[in-house]
Amino acid sequence: MLHVAEAARVSVATVSALINGTATVSPELSQRIEQAIRDIGYKRNAIARSLKMGTTRTIGLTVPHITNPFFTDVVSVIQQAFDRAGYAVMLCCTDEDLNTQDDQIRLLLDRMVDGLIVARVGDGQILKGIVDDANVPVVLLDRVCEGVDTDAVVLDNQRAVFDAITYLIDLGHRRIGYISGSFDISPMHDRMAGYREALQAAGLPVENELVRFGNFHEVDGYNATMQLLSLHDRPSAIFSANNPMVIGTMKAIRDIGLSCPQDISVACFDDFPWSDVFQPQLTTVSQPVQAIGEQAANLLLDRLAGNRDAPPRKLTLKGRLMIRNSCRPLGAVAQSVSA
Amino acid sequence: MLHVAEAARVSVATVSALINGTATVSPELSQRIEQAIRDIGYKRNAIARSLKMGTTRTIGLTVPHITNPFFTDVVSVIQQAFDRAGYAVMLCCTDEDLNTQDDQIRLLLDRMVDGLIVARVGDGQILKGIVDDANVPVVLLDRVCEGVDTDAVVLDNQRAVFDAITYLIDLGHRRIGYISGSFDISPMHDRMAGYREALQAAGLPVENELVRFGNFHEVDGYNATMQLLSLHDRPSAIFSANNPMVIGTMKAIRDIGLSCPQDISVACFDDFPWSDVFQPQLTTVSQPVQAIGEQAANLLLDRLAGNRDAPPRKLTLKGRLMIRNSCRPLGAVAQSVSA
DNA sequence: TGACACGATCGAAACGTTTAGATTAGCGTT
DNA sequence: AACGCTAATCTAAACGTTTCGATCGTGTCA
Incomplete structure (x- = not known):
């Protein structure tokens, strides 16, 4: 100059x-x-400008896995929204690891991002500590934490899983396996609650042996499914609480020599772009990824526009059960349906 | 301080x-x-530090679509590599649009990124112009440009498609439809060359009516496939030169009432994480995403470490044909195979 | 004892902007 | 002719670091 x-x-x-x-x-x-x-x-020189102005027009975005199609889609939407607003976005993947997440959030705050969108992992307290003393607006994505009182956009997970499990029950399934992610993030907690609620509403017992936990990866779904299928009285349906794990479920079913939906019904959380093209066409709970990404971006952009003092806003969106052909009717219901 | x-x-x-x-x-x-x-x-304060030091320890990464699983995987690998090295990465999606790409590269250079990894789109000249006067190292990913003489990591696209088409020919297919992305990026050019080469090596004619172009999206694959399937003498196999388009291909086949592989064989570029779980299991050309991402990151990190004057390095990696069950033997071959 | 080297510490300029406040010029009013 | 007002322009400080060169003791050696 x-x-x-x-x-x-x-x-x-x-x-x-x-x-x-x-x-x-x-x-x-x-x-x-x-x-x-x-x-x-x-x-x-934007750096000199940032130094003087105290704003970088850059936001940080952390997600557990970018290869999870749910996050892929949401990241894409968020990126577009901030691009339109003239912001750059720094992306970090925490790999579901608490320490990685802490490091990356610190890295982002170091770089003086103006705001943060976080699909957090692990304990909320640490996040809270980090975020409190860096004085930037934070929007929680997909996963809230009790301790952290800030803007958030989440799904009504309990209701979504309730609907899915109820659908399976209506098809005549009585023993429904459930594969959960670990409980330290809110959606897994809520989804499990939906599972319990649906069973109880139908007067069915919640049996511990039908519930397995994994760490969100394909291999975890594989192992959990193997365990479920080895049970003496094995389930007639399996619901996987996240998307990558259901691939493991399908592989386990294949490897054990069974087929879906003839031998076992499968449904899962999160839709795939190709889920209605290949067989079996998976029945899934579809999240409104477009809306989730846009709302999260809007919440943050609103704060960045100066609306700092408004009380925390929590947006809850609804999932949608996409019924396809991976779950088959059982017993009496099968007859009445086919009749 | x-x-x-x-x-x-x-x-x-x-x-x-x-x-x-x-x-x-x-x-x-x-x-x-x-x-x-x-x-x-x-x-x-990293901003003040950057101003004084002239380095931001941040790199820019632009890809056409983050929802394309190939790029998703590569982005993930690159992000991890730079994370390890203490760099942040700014991600931009250009949506296969030239203007968007220019804007975003400018946005990144504005923010004084130390380096750039670009899976470019469109004409190389504009990119060259932008990059030349911002004096940062650039690594081209997946797509080279003639004008731009810089580090690059690409696939041997011609060879990979040659292998795939030859496989189809060996199965007895004679009329093989080919769905290409637009020609202004190098891989589409090279892949097409592989198609031609394979046909010619087998003494088959290259028929224009069997070649269709799309803009990389699912809908383009759908339309192209519809056209191919409406031909008087329709192809017995279709090869899609990119991954999202093949979903369109499968939908078109379904909508027209045909089935794969019974009525028509399908193969495509880029592997899917779930491609061996659902039916039909797609035969694909798998790119070594891990290696591609790591090599690109290494090339850039090497430049960032000070090795500025080395001549441009171009790394060419090999694809691998993943044979599954979406292509069936035809005619005489079918008999000899089943015999 | 004086000269000298060395280690520890500091002062101040520089990086490239933004911006508050000062200055200047031009013009209309009284 | 003196005055004030406005619009255009400039000077200089500030943002929070890094770093060069200067300074100041202290101990060593001749």
Whole structure:
């Protein structure tokens, strides 16, 4: 900018005023300055600007896994929204690991991001501590924490799973295996509650042997399914509480020599883009990824626009059960349906 | 830092020296400073540091679509690699749009990223122009441009498609439909060349009506497939040159009332994580995503470590044909195979 | 004892912006 | 002619670091 000012024979203040439109500058000087900018190929240094202004127009986004199609879609939507608003987004994947998450959030705050969207992992307290003393707005995505009182957009997980399990029960299933992620994040807690609620509403017992836990990865779904299928009285249906794990479920079913839905019905959380093309077409709980991403972005953009003092807002969206052909009717129901 | 210095009754220079280990500071002062840092909860301002040092320890990464599983995987690997190296990564999705890409690269350069990994879109010249006068190292990912002479990691696309098409020919297919992305990026060019080469090597004609173009999206694959299937003498096999488009292909086949592989064989570029679980299990060309991501990261990290003047390096990796059950033997071959 | 080297510490400039406040010029009013 | 007002422009400080060179004791050696 100094060079531009010299070349145009004006002060840097005038150059700055012209570039930012913060003051009127005469047509004559404007022209000289613009010419100089072109000649020199000047580009404003955003770092210096950030230092002075105290804002980077950059936000941080952390998700557990970008390869999980739910997060992939949400990240994509969020990225577009901030792109439109002239913000850059720094992406971090925490790999469902608490320490990684802490490091990455610190890395982002270090870099002076203006805001944070976090699909957190693990204990909320640590996150709370980190976030409290960095004074930036935070939006929680998909997963809330009790201790942290801030904007959030989540799904009505309990209701969504309730609907899915009730659907299975209506099909005649009585022993329904359930594969959960670990309980330290809210959705897994709520989804499990939906499972229990549906069973209880139908007067069915909640049997511990039918509930397995995994750490969100395909291999965890595989192992959990293997265990469920080895039970003396094995379930006739399996619900997987997250998307990558259901791939493990399908592989286990295949490896054990069974087939879906003939031998065992399967449903899961989170829709796949291709789920109605290949066989079996999985019945899934579809999250409104577009809305989730947009709402999260809007909440943060609103804070960034200056609305700092509004009380925390929590948006709860509804999932939708996408019924396809991976669950088959059982027993009496099968007959009445096929009749 | 000023406050820390005051609290510890030392100069800011000494605080800086201690924090960065750039000079020895006596145990006594060290202790006072560390205490002050804890008391105040001081965190170094990375923006100010960047301004002074001229480096942000941040890189930019642009891909056409994060929802394309190939890019999802590669992004994930790259993110991990830079995370390990203490770099943040800013992610942009260009949506296969040239203007968006230009804007985003400018946005990234504005923010003074130390380097750039680009899976470019469109004409290389514009990219070249932008990149030339921002003086940062650039690594091209997946797609090279003629004009731009810089580090790159790509696949041997021609060979990979040659192998896939040859496989189809060996199965007895003679009319093989081919759905390409638009030609302004190198892989589409090379993949098409592989298609032609395979046909010619087998003495088969390259028929224009069997080649369709799309813009990488599912809907494009759908339309292209509809056209191919409406031909008077329709192909017995279809190869889709990218991954999202093959979903469209499968939907078109379903909607038209045909089935794969009984009525028509399908193969495509890029593997899916779930491709061997659902039916039909797609035969695909699998790219070594882990290696691609790591190599790209390494090339850039090497430049960032100071190796600026080495000549451009171009790494070419090999794809692998994953044969599954979406292509069936035809005619005489079918008999000899089943015999 | 004086000269000297060395280690520890500090002062101040620099990175490239933004912006508050000062200055200047031009013009209309009284 | 003196005055004030406005619009245009400039000067200089500030943002929070890093780092060069200067300073100041202290101990060593001749």
